[in-house]
């Protein structure tokens with residue numbers, strides 16, 4: 360799907376990992392281009408860390424081939440892969456000062472002393488933490504420590520930086536700041552980054568490309584826009600953004616165009632990306648922001664009663680309880696002088712048929 | 725909340741009082757020698773009728789006593805250093821390797837802890853006599869290394885359990901070799917655990933009498949052996965002075981161990 364013209368920094372060919380009785384990762388093919396910012400997104404236990412650790416060489420693959428920067432690295436020891444990694448708990452050396460921590464990878468590379476001083480100084484300036492050079496990590500805040508551990512990676516120009524939920528331990532506001540800072544560093548330095556998170560907003564904000572993982576497999580990959588607007592499965596649709604899903608049976612309408620017969624009515628649907636047989640179970644996805652509350656309503660709509668309306672700043676979310684007991688979410692822009700329908704009032708939640716998206720029904724179980 | 729806090733504090737006070745009573749009970753016999761050591765050099769008496777330093781003077785001027793003290797210190801220092809060289813890397817390798825025979829190997833290192841010392845002494849005596857190691861300083865050091873290795877291993881292994889393995893991982897990713905990681909990442913984190921183990925080993929070697937009794941002779945006699953034989957043959961009051969010196973040394977080392985353990989607890 361994604362056309363990568365740049366040369367590959369990492370190539371996984373049928374790489375899998377099996378522990379005694381769990382398939383942590385089923386055979387996976389994945390290519391990361393030079394300079395790309397790729398995010399592994401998925402629920403806990405979906406194999407994100409396993410994939411990262413396979414690339415870092417911390418675990419050996421059960422099958423497949425790993426190529427890093429054009430070189431077969433499948434059995435290469437971790438310390439010869441030339442990578443950088445940022446952990447959730449920072450992993451700074453407690454017995455070293457900030458300066459010594461950042462100097463460590465350079466000392467390992469036998470960089471001359473004067474140059475070490477210059478390069479450490481430069482990255483400390485880059486992250487604006489020059490004033491803490493002589494402190495110990497534990498004297499710093501979580502956000503500062505994570506910036507130091509980022510600086511420790513950047514300082515030796517690794518081919519690829521791996522990050523395993525690096526912002527997981529920070530509060531929301533700091534997390535958003537750091538997201539922008541990491542993006543800035545990525546843009547300025549052009550380093551390839553592979554980022555792991557279970558937070559969809561983080562993935563949408565930061566990535567050139569998102570690789571969505573589910574149960575040790577790649578569920579779908581693509582740009583944030585693709586994953587948001589063109590999910591291919593119910594799992595993708597539900598994991599990224601919020602979604603209204605109507606389950607039904609695909610049929611041919613009076614004019615031969617496809618329609619979905621559901622418990623709430625029969626609706627015209629756009630053609631799916633991959634053909635779905637007539638008569639098969641399918642699901643219609645409509646994003647809440649593509650729905651409106653209509654008082655009359657002659658377009659496509661479902662009817663129900665307002666259960667609740669909540670204000671989220673710039674937008675309002677209405678929860679509409681339908682006849683079959685399901686709840687439809689309608690999201691509208693907030694405006695001065697807005698008048699909400701009263702609780703319990705009958706309303707119609709409508710959408711434009713072309714904003715719907717037809718998905719195959721998820722496998723049973 | 726308040727009450728809970730209060731009662732737990734009371735409970736803690738009771739336990740610590742009990743603990744101190746136990747210590748005292750254990751210590752009193754050793755403490756009794758202290759006043760005796762400042763007494764009359766002619767005979768052992770408690771309480772002493774006059775206070776003098778004569779017994780200490782005797783100890784430090786008699787080459788037999790003084791020499792065995794130097795021998796003991798030499799053996800203890802050598803034992804400690806050599807055991808560290810052996811046990812610290814061994815513990816690290818055991819803790820971090822994925823060898824299938826790991827557990828068995830660990831058990832092997834711990835064996836000397838389980839075998840009764842007297843049996844060990846006899847075994848070593850028979851073995852060393854055929855190797856010509858009886859009555860040699862190297863022989864007694866070798867035996868003490870065997871005895872102290874498990875203790876340093878235990879101390880280092882528990883230190884490794886508390887050390888953060890992510891630091892070693894991140895160092896490897898940054899390109900560091902196993903050796904660099906050991907010296908620059910692992911050792912600094914183990915400083916306290918190693919110091920505790922070392923003090924413990926030093927104390928054990930200094931105090932050890934059973935194995936030393938089997939293996940040393942007139943040339944290589946350590947202080948505890950000299951004390952033991954002097955109890956049997958002459959029962960001189962100099963013993964009180966020696967005991968006092970040993971007690972003070974042991975106490976200092978024990979305090980050092982406690983202080984180190986406090987420090988590591990506070991920092992982790």
Ligand SMILES: Nc1ncnc2c1ncn2[C@@H]1O[C@H](COP(=O)(O)OP(=O)(O)O)[C@@H](O)[C@H]1O
Pocket residue numbers: 378379381382383384401402403404405406407408409410
């Ligand atoms: N060392 C291990 N031994 C056994 N199972 C493991 C090990 N590491 C991970 N797993 C299993 O592999 C699966 C994927 O784990 P992981 O890659 O850590 O997921 P994620 O990072 O997405 O939360 C989980 O089911 C986990 O329990």
Ligand SMILES: [Mg+2]
Pocket residue numbers: 407408409523
């Ligand atoms: Mg993980």
